[in-house]
Amino acid sequence: MILQLEGVSKNFGGLRALSDVTFDLPEGQILGLIGPNGAGKTTLFNSISGVYTPTEGRVIFRGQDVTRNKPYEMAKLGMARTHQIVRPLNELTVRENVIAGSCFGREGHGLKAAGKIADEVLEFVGLAPRSDQLAGSLNVGQKKRLEMARALAARPYLLLLDEVLAGLNPSEIGHMVDIVRSIRDQGVTIIMIEHVMKAVMSVSDRLLVLDYGSQIAEGTPHDVANDPKVIEAYLGDPDLALRLMRDETRA
Amino acid sequence: MSSPNDTQLAATDTKTGLSAVLAQNAGSFVGLILPVAIILALTIWPTITGKDITRESIFTIMLSIALASSLNILLGYTGYVSFGHVVFFGLGGYVGFYLMAVQGWSLWLAMPMGGLAAGLLAFLLGKAILRLRGGYFALATIGVNEAMRAFINNFKPFGGPVGMTLNFQVYKDYGGAARALSLAFYILAALTLLIVIISYLVRTSKFGLGLLAIREDEDAAEVMGVVAPSAKTWAYVLSAILPGIIGVLFFFKNGSIEPVPAFRLNFSIEMIVMVMLGGQGTVLGPIIGGVGYQSLRGFLLTSPLFKNIQLAVAGALLLVIVLFVPAGLVGWLRNRFPALRRVLQ
């Protein structure tokens, strides 16, 4: 198991954003994390990656208790993530962004070695022609790929992807899904939060469904899609039901 | 692999591509050429003209460059606004001056002690107030400076409100007062060169990249693995040591030290103005800013038209820069002419 969560809960004041989340993630899998808006998905990412300290429960990463770790400690241990709302280092170039990912990530390379890795990774995500541009000047799709490149350059064991498909057009989505698959094929374990159902269904080995901070289902995409509890949770959110329908018609 | 609109846009990118090629051919220290050349030119200028008055005004310019460059490591690279940076100049100056005036130490030993005191204060403060973000940090630095000034004002060993003076005899060890003045100038020139080189090395190092990442987005930087608390603290310490050393030198040359000139809040703000004027986050910016600000000040103070309202004119100029050229002169040039980026570090 690369990651184990044991009864992880997170409170904000009186509000319980996560309650008793427990799961094991085997190495080399893609775990899709789905659920209606406000279900606590990003909170779960933050609790795993050290941005938040869980109120209760334990997070175990590669056999080590990391519940109280800081984000930078998690990065050094081999966890990398992207953000739902992209956070490029705007005044640095694309290449410098990715170099930073490599320098401060798990392998902690020097600038030279990091530069090589950055060039490889930028080639891989298709941003090589923009290496010397300022990150702030990219469009949203490119910024998402930059986030991905930065996370990959850290050579993580576990990659947390927070809505990397949101806001992309259909051809970009296809491209990004290919990237995610080939990252998994290189042996990196992935957890991805996603609203684009078709994509997450097709790419995930397993799915975990959150609703109001609790996990209401876990299993293969097929099982989860037919789980009455999941359907109920989603129908309770007209926004999402609408989006799902739109996805269906588009496909 | 790459999407269609990517290749299409790549064609328009030849400008940045060209600059990259230029950069690779130009060698890695090209960004240091201009800064070092300016410092060296300033250093030999008084020798060429042979006038003491020139040396005095260049001393002031050099002082500005050194302090602004130090502050730039924190302000420009790390993105933390210290409004009370003069506290390191003042404290370093006081510690060194005490050692020279009361304990009879030589300037050579007192200077590093001043730097050490300033660095130590920055280290302790770093642990305490660098957690504060944005305006709160700026306010805390003002508070620290005011508290320090008020404390020194009451601190008997440092002479309280009257401060301390150096016995004139002390200068004899350095070949008399005139020689001591000239010595102070060359020491300052060497220190200025040193801080500019340090600034460049930080800017182009992995440590510096971490600082820039913190400046751009501290939370994202931590997620990427930048150990922000310690990186910030070391940036703070690095930006404090040179002002501490220079404080000793300045008050040695001055012959006396008092709380008010040692911890003058406006001096801190002048440093910020110089960094902004030239361009924060660049090696060259604080140099240009220091020269520009002091020349402007000199001009305003001597011009009959602006003499009385020099502060107001300087304020109006600052406002224009903040509103319309926030990247400063060097930053503006870098954005306007990307091909110059390597030269204008």
Added chain:
Amino acid sequence: MDFLLTSILDGLLLGFVYGLAAMGLTLIWGVMNVINLSHGPIISLGMFGVYLLFSGLGINPYVALIFVAIFGLLLGIVIYFVAVNRVINAPHLSTLLATFSVAMIITGLGTAVFSASPRNVDYSLGSFTLGSATIPINRIVAAALSMLITAGLYIYLRRTRSGRYIRAVANNRNAAELMGVPSVRILALSFGIGTMLATVAGGLIATLFPFTILAGGTYELKSFVIGVLGGLGNPVGALLGGLILGVLEGIIPTFMPATWVPVIEFILFVLILMVRPQGLFGAKKS
């Protein structure tokens, strides 16, 4: 013991004025997250406003406050549009420097016009004795007016539409905009009210102590301290912060030399910033 009581009473009376002086700073800070570094020179302008109206035109200083208030409001709106509006969303450094350059302009022009020599408003209402203490009536009037203005501001922020808009913008500017609040106008108005409070406080201080064009700087530093004591954007918090500071300034000299007052004040300031940057009584803004 009697001496201590007098000190506390003195400090309390002064504390009301300190609180009023800080109110403008904390209002602007709380509403738009801008630390107004021109606060001190604006306080000085208030002092000189009352001085000129009183010495030049013979207007009663307390009546002069009304004119000074109007001037302060307009001045603040002008400053907002000239110096602040353009950088309101930029990093902190920009607004700090923009308002500081305004401070330089005011101080520079003020020094050229008024020189740096001390002035005073020679208008005494006499004094009365309470036990062994002699209290100038000017101070009591200043304290009472400060309280009155605080109450007025409090009611304005709660009861009027523009006041509620100000609180909405302070709470969440984006959400307020979405709900149709004209945020730029509200920000300008807030800045105007903030500087109005500063000029009025300056005017009141002018009836108590002699002053120069640089005198506002002291009150600006005190306002920072009060801001972190009392929290941001809340007039009552500022008044409480002012009272605490006033009482501290009254009491400390009975235990140690008065020159230690600023040491303790600023150490306290930094400590509170470290522990509770939102202020002792405040509960907002990160």
